[in-house]
Amino acid sequence: MPSQLVCRPERDLPVAVLTVSGTLDRLTGDALGVAVRRSLAGQPVKLLLDVTRLRVADPIAFGTFGSVVCQTAEFPNVPIVVCGADPGTSAALAATPDCAGVEMAVDCEAALAEATTEPAPDTIRVRLRPVPEACRQVRNLVDQACARWQRTEFAATATLIATELVANVVRHAHTTMEFTLAVRDGRLTMAVRDGSRTMPRQLDPGLTDSGGRGLRLVRELSAAWGVLPITDGKIVWTHLIPALT
Template sequence: MTLVRLSGGLDLDTMRTVHTVLDGCLTRQPDALVVDLADTTVRNRLALSVFAATARRAAGWPAVPLVLCAPPPEAASWLAQSTACRVVPVRRDYAEAARAASAAAVPRLRERLEPVAEACRRARELVGDACARWRLPEAAGPASLVLSELVGNVVRHAGTPMQVTLTLRRPYLHLAVADGSGVPARIGSPDPRAEGGRGLMLVRAVAQRWGSAPAGHGKVVWATLPAI
């Protein structure tokens, strides 16, 4: 669980910094994200929409529950009145927020892999283990294909150790691979006669959604598939 303590004034200018910080926390795929507002002065109630935007982004990917805690009385009242912010749970203190976040956490499987040829085989094994544990037999084939391509891209291009994460948040199975290269993953235009270079095209064709986001000094490439 990641805890972020905000301090100072929250307005339409500083909300951009808050959004960047929270977005960076989400790319690390914690089990939950708790934001402590005890030392925050809300100068513009519209700035509270940053939490609703973050919660919606977290729900789509990386399937991380977001909980606010200890808002000052006026901010708590504004959060309760805001239709947009009703998607964000608010608790009285950190202890209550931690319990709520733990209750909302979803199944997640992580493993660190080295950039070697065997990593793709291990990725397929992880998908098989996860889909068996979570009773998703029909998702195993497509998910194995997608995760193998994501891992293979790290082996071929980034050449760094990687963190593989599988998450079940119905109705989707989320797959993510974080590596140490800051070069964004992009779909290229391979030569039709070339044997390789189509990995991300295949990911796009099979996955419901996919994307690439900065994560620390590297990036994380993720994809979601129906959890069936």
């Protein structure tokens, strides 16, 4: 009999809860990855993964869990809390290198109560059309937000990166986009969600080439960045941290 895994979203924003039940193995790992990415796509304040009724079939499945869940824990500054795991599962996850940044909680209700009382990070979210004017709009938005949040140390770099992220959608994806800007734990996070499932490619342009440097610029100026594929497109995200003085 084939394995079955059920992933049911219980809450969306500001704190997302995803209940996972059934058997996790090499066959059902993809379904878990899709469900986690779908929950993260809304960019909640925190994602609680309720695994109270999850059975991990074999040690290889822990690697599956690490690859589809723990490696997304950095995106985009959304803490993931795995709650309700049995002692064996908790110990195995703690020993999985990819899961070092994932928080563990014994009781899911207590974890949810704690998460809902935490102060929400400063966040701005806007929808933009795929037109050149969107680049100017996002530059102004980021510059004004950094001033309002008294994080002007981010302004110059953040406006440059935001412009490149939005310009990439205008040039290549040609879809309406959602731009999110947030500050949490001293880090500034930006993310652009578009409706194209084509993954961005890092090019290696020559000295005389007029374009192709956008993602290289994002990579070099960011503390971390990445791409999260989702069912209806993708999210390109980036983190900035204050420069050391």
